[in-house]
Each structure stands twice: as C-alpha cells, then as structure tokens.
Amino acid sequence: MSEIDVLVVGAGVTGIYQLYRAREAGFSARLLEAGDGVGGTWFWNRYPEARFDSESYTYGYLFSQELWEEWEWSEQFAGQPEIERYFNHVADRFDLRKDMVFDAKVTSAVFDESAAIWTVRTEDGTEHRARFVVAATGxxxxxxxPAIPGRDDFRGAQYHTGRxxxxxxxFTGLRVAQIxxxxxxxxxxxxIAGDVAALTVFQKVADWATPLNNRPITDEEQADLKARYESIRDTLNTSPSGFLHELPSRRGAEESAEQRREFYEKLWNGPGFTKLSQTxxxxxxxxAINAEWCAFIAEKVRAIVTDPATAERLLPKDHGYGGRRxxxxxGYYEAFNNPAVDLVDLNETPIIKITSNGIETTAGVREYDVIIWATGYDFGTGALNRLGVRGRDGLAxxxxxxxxxQTFLGIMTAGFPNFFFPGGPHGALGNNPRYSGDQVDFVIDALVRxxxxxxRTIEVTPEAEKEWTDLMDGSSNHSSFLTSSYFYGANIPGKPVKQLLNPTGRWNLQQMIAGVTADDYAAFRFA
Incomplete structure (x- = not known):
C-alpha cells in the first residue's frame, strides 16, 4: 500500500476521533482494526446487559453540533447494541469507513530511522507505511x-466478557459457572439468572457495588440536551471528571449524623458515578466518613439479600469505598435470592482445576455446561506491549x-519518534473519552506543528518523559485506588505493580498540554 501520513490502530472511541481529526487537518490517514466493526470495547464486549456507567451523552463525541442534535440516546446509560449503533452512525455520518481496514490485527510496527517511516504489519502479512503511528488501542x-490448570480440557463452552x-x-436450562x-x-x-438451570458465581474480591439507577431519557430531556449543546460541550471539555456532575462542596465531617444519613440515601438513589464524583x-x-458510607451500603445489601451468609460474602472486608473501581x-444483589444462583468465595473455597465437565474446588467437583470468564484485562499497557513496536536502534x-x-502526558515515550498512544497509560482519571479526546487534540496539534x-520527526525527550513518569509514580496518594487493583497491573501475574493512571487528574493534564504549547514544544525534539 502507498505511504500515508497518519496510521491509526484501533477503531474505538479514541481511534475514530483520531482518524476524524487527522483527516480534518489535511493528513492522509488510514485506520487498522483487528475486529470486523467499529466500537472498540463496545464492539468486543457484547455480553448480556453490557452498558455504560457514564451517562450516554457524556460519552459521545462533542466535535459536531449536528451529530449531537441528530443522535438521541434512549437511556441515561445505554446498552451495548445502542452504543455500537452510535459508533457505526459516526463512521458513516463522516464517511470515515473508506479509510478503515477491518480484520487487520497489527503484529509489528517498526521504525526505519533512515527514512523516518514506520512499517506496520498485520496478521495476514500486509504492510502499511506511515510517517506517524497513533496506537489508539485502549x-x-x-x-x-488466569492460568487455572485444566482449562483446555473443558468440553463445554467458554466465553470471556471481552471476546x-x-x-x-x-443460556436456557444450562449449568453456568461465572468466574x-x-x-x-x-x-x-x-x-442470565432467570434463564439458567444453575449459576455459580465465583468471587475472588467483593466490591462496594451500588445501584446504576438507569432510566429512559424523556422527550423533555432530549430537547433540553439539544438546546444546551454549547454549554454542555464547554462543561465536559473542562470538567475534571469528564461528567456533567456538579463538583462536590460538602464535607461529611462538618455535618450531623442525620444529615449524612440523608445524603447517603440520596447517593444510593443517584445515577452511576455520582457516588464518586458528587460525594x-x-x-x-x-x-470515619468512608467507613460510615460503607456501613450504609452494607445495611442495604443485607436488606436485599435474604441469606445472611451470602450477604456477608458480598461485602468487602479488605478495602473501603473507592479502594477499587x-x-x-x-438487580445484582437481588439475583442471589434466586434459588438457581449461588455464590462461592474463592478465598474460602479455592478452585483446584478445571475438569472436562466442570470445576473442582476444595469442596469437590461440580459439573457445568458453560464457563464465563469475567476476569478482566491487562489494563493500560497490555495492548501496546503486544503490538511488536520497535523504535530507535530496534528498541522494543x-x-x-x-x-x-514511561510516558510524557500519557501520549509519547522516548526512543519512539512519531509514535503516539492517546487513551493509554498515564492519561487521567474519569470519563475516558473526555481525557483521551484532550490527548487526540494535542497529537493533531503536534503533527500540524x-x-x-x-x-520529519517529533520525539519526546528522555528528561520530559522522566519528569512526567516520576510525577505519575509519585502521586498515588492523590488516588484512593489500592495498589492491589488492576489500575496498577496487580491482576496480571509477573506484571510490574506501577501506576497506570494519572492521579493528578485531567486539569493537570490540560495545564501541562497548554504549557507545552506555550513553550513551543520544548519537551520535544524535532528533526
């Protein structure tokens, strides 16, 4: 294929926006996607009841008022089919599909220093040559x-939520194990609880789950959202969390027990992330405030789950609210009142191995028709480290x-000229499309410059990379998340336990980006 300016990897929310911005800026561009459709996470994660927990209209794109006004989300927190339709609509609405190549899984990306060109190969052997590569791999x-012995011996069906x-x-009449x-x-x-013959839920770590409180978006709300496009866009573009939620201003320690109780009830009945962003x-x-809120949640769970032993297993014992995502x-807690559903605490009853027809634990063997692996992801760096990226002097x-x-602004890394990864590690905390959109905009500004x-080349200096990475690694006290969470890579055996988020937040990211521009990109080398 002919040499192009910008090659984007990944057709998720970040990659689609990157392709759009590259074309609008006058670059020749192409996007490679491993799947056969757009949506990224929302293409692969199509399991039952997969849906947003960010308000739908705060997740979508803000670059076009026409798009904002013509697309109507049906629910506050849309489900996967609607989300996938949205990304297909965007791809068609802006004629982006003509520059997309599907079923094109990238296996290597090698930088040729003499030509200042990246050669990107896909699984079928096709080569793509580009000046700039943007890995929007998510x-x-x-x-x-997890490497549980015997997994390949299981004769039933196995599914991971991410594939x-x-x-x-x-699932009608099937015996299902969910790990x-x-x-x-x-x-x-x-x-699926109402369809299965039996569902065993294997739990390693309990979380402080609270109600999503989803509902349809009314006609009046639709009209209001359309009328307020500019103010909503401006708010979302500057919000530290990337939500429309008002910034918190109250301190629990300054209120009475009765006032806090009333506030906790409001939080419990509020939508999604307001439990973190408007608390x-x-x-x-x-x-003391965190423990009181946790006790309130525990009280709610015990009132919902009729079996006291199951209720206690569903309550975290090793962290407070916000210690994990x-x-x-x-209906999660209510599902455990269904006689077909039971909960196994893997700390009490570990899995020994997978058998040909079921799962053996320390309590014995149980037979299953299906195993669902809801065991998460190699967060942050997983996809990037598997792309076969080779920079200067063949550095992997x-x-x-x-x-x-090691990054600068969560966008570039030293030794890899013309290689960017918006939406990757060290980005920010909050609503992903909002801060990854900030990064995409910066990437385009840098390419235009x-x-x-x-x-021919732009490359971050080792000094700038070290300064940002040290800031990320040293800022964990700004985040409530425990180092045992996947936000540090602790769920992947052998993976370094390091900060993968940006605990300093979106505002700091935006301020740093503005500073780089004002300083005429002094953190970068051009050649």
Whole structure:
C-alpha cells in the first residue's frame, strides 16, 4: 500500500476521533482494526446487559453540533447494541469507513530511522507505511484469563466478557459457572439468572457495588440536551471528571449524623458515578466518613439479600469505598435470592482445576455446561506491549516498559519518534473519552506543528518523559485506588505493580498540554 501520513490502530472511541481529526487537518490517514466493526470495547464486549456507567451523552463525541442534535440516546446509560449503533452512525455520518481496514490485527510496527517511516504489519502479512503511528488501542482491550490448570480440557463452552460472540447465546436450562465479579461480571449475573438451570458465581474480591439507577431519557430531556449543546460541550471539555456532575462542596465531617444519613440515601438513589464524583469532599480521605458510607451500603445489601451468609460474602472486608473501581449494578444483589444462583468465595473455597465437565474446588467437583470468564484485562499497557513496536536502534517497547510504563502526558515515550498512544497509560482519571479526546487534540496539534516546520520527526525527550513518569509514580496518594487493583497491573501475574493512571487528574493534564504549547514544544525534539 502507498505511504500515508497518519496510521491509526484501533477503531474505538479514541481511534475514530483520531482518524476524524487527522483527516480534518489535511493528513492522509488510514485506520487498522483487528475486529470486523467499529466500537472498540463496545464492539468486543457484547455480553448480556453490557452498558455504560457514564451517562450516554457524556460519552459521545462533542466535535459536531449536528451529530449531537441528530443522535438521541434512549437511556441515561445505554446498552451495548445502542452504543455500537452510535459508533457505526459516526463512521458513516463522516464517511470515515473508506479509510478503515477491518480484520487487520497489527503484529509489528517498526521504525526505519533512515527514512523516518514506520512499517506496520498485520496478521495476514500486509504492510502499511506511515510517517506517524497513533496506537489508539485502549486500556481495556486485552482479556485476561488466569492460568487455572485444566482449562483446555473443558468440553463445554467458554466465553470471556471481552471476546463475546456476535451470535447471542441461549443460556436456557444450562449449568453456568461465572468466574469474576468486576464491572462486567455484575452485569451478567442478573441478566442470565432467570434463564439458567444453575449459576455459580465465583468471587475472588467483593466490591462496594451500588445501584446504576438507569432510566429512559424523556422527550423533555432530549430537547433540553439539544438546546444546551454549547454549554454542555464547554462543561465536559473542562470538567475534571469528564461528567456533567456538579463538583462536590460538602464535607461529611462538618455535618450531623442525620444529615449524612440523608445524603447517603440520596447517593444510593443517584445515577452511576455520582457516588464518586458528587460525594463528600472527604469521602476518600476521612476513614470515619468512608467507613460510615460503607456501613450504609452494607445495611442495604443485607436488606436485599435474604441469606445472611451470602450477604456477608458480598461485602468487602479488605478495602473501603473507592479502594477499587466501584461497579454500578441493576438487580445484582437481588439475583442471589434466586434459588438457581449461588455464590462461592474463592478465598474460602479455592478452585483446584478445571475438569472436562466442570470445576473442582476444595469442596469437590461440580459439573457445568458453560464457563464465563469475567476476569478482566491487562489494563493500560497490555495492548501496546503486544503490538511488536520497535523504535530507535530496534528498541522494543515492551523492554523499554519492562518496569512499568514511561510516558510524557500519557501520549509519547522516548526512543519512539512519531509514535503516539492517546487513551493509554498515564492519561487521567474519569470519563475516558473526555481525557483521551484532550490527548487526540494535542497529537493533531503536534503533527500540524511538525508539518508546518518542515520536520520529519517529533520525539519526546528522555528528561520530559522522566519528569512526567516520576510525577505519575509519585502521586498515588492523590488516588484512593489500592495498589492491589488492576489500575496498577496487580491482576496480571509477573506484571510490574506501577501506576497506570494519572492521579493528578485531567486539569493537570490540560495545564501541562497548554504549557507545552506555550513553550513551543520544548519537551520535544524535532528533526
């Protein structure tokens, strides 16, 4: 194929926007996608009841008022089929599909220093040559399945939530084992509990799950959203969380027990992430306030789940609220009142092995027809480290990051000219499309600057990379997440336990980007 300016890898929310911005800026561009459709996470994760836990209209694109006004989300938190339709609509609406290549899984990306060109190869042997590569591969795109002995011996069906079949699965009358109870797992349980003959939920770590409180968007709300496009866009473009939620201003320690109780009830009945974004300012910093909120949640769970022993297993014992990424649920706790559903605590009853027809634990063998792996992802760096990226002097990205990611602004890494990865590690905290959109905009500005100056390459300096990486690694005290969470890579055996988020937040990212521009890109080398 002919040489192009910008090659984008990944047709998720970030990659689609990157392709759009590259074309609008006058670059020749092409996008490679491993799947056969657009949507990224929302193409692969099509398990029952997969849906947003960010408000639908805050997840979508903001670059076009016409797009905003013509697309109507049906629910506050849209389900996967509607989300996938949205990304297909965007691809068609802006004629992006003509520059997309599907079923094109990237196996290597090698930089030729003499020509300042990247050669990117896909699984079928096709080569693509590009000046700039943007790996918009996402942070949740490499499924993880633990190495439990005997998995290949199982004669039944096995599915990972991140690689769900396009054909719907009929669970009627089947004996199902689900391993994992994170954000995906808690959505599946109530979705299939009424169909199965039996569902065993294997839980490793309990989470503080609270109601999603989804509902349809009314006609009046649709009209209001359309009328307020500009103000909503401006708010989302500057919000530290990437949500429309008002910033918290209250401290629990300054209110009475009665006032806090009333506030906790409001939180419990509020939508999605408001439990984190519109809570007390001291919710994650004052242990007493956090413990009181957890006790409130525990009280709710015990009132819902009729079996006291099951209720206790569903309650975390090793962390407070915000110590792990909290799931938001619909009918999850209620599902355990169904006689067909039971909960196994893997700390009490570990799995020994998978057998040909079931699972053996320390309590014995149980037979199953299906195993669902809701066991998460190699977060942050997983996809990037598997692309076969080779920079200057053949430096392997996975070697450069052997002790954890080293980045500048979560966008570039030293030794890899013209290679960008918006939406990857060290980006920010909050609603992903909002901060990855900030990064995409910066990438385009950097490419335009490179072109305008007549340069062939742009590369971050090792000094700038070290400064940002040290800031990320040293800022964990700004985040409530435990180092045992997947936000540090702790769920992947052998992976360095390092900060994969940006605990300093989106505002700091935006300020740093503005500073780089004002300083005429002094953090970069051009040639």
């Amino acid at each position: 942070i949740l795109s490499v499924p993880f399945i 769900w079949p396009t054909t719907p699965i009929d 994992g109870t994170g954000s995906s797992g808690v959505q599946i349980v109530p979705a 007390y300012l001291d919710m994650t910093t004052d242990p 909290p799931p938001f649920v619909t 990205l996975e070697k450069h990051w052997a002790d954890g990611p 490179t072109r305008a100056q007549g340069n």
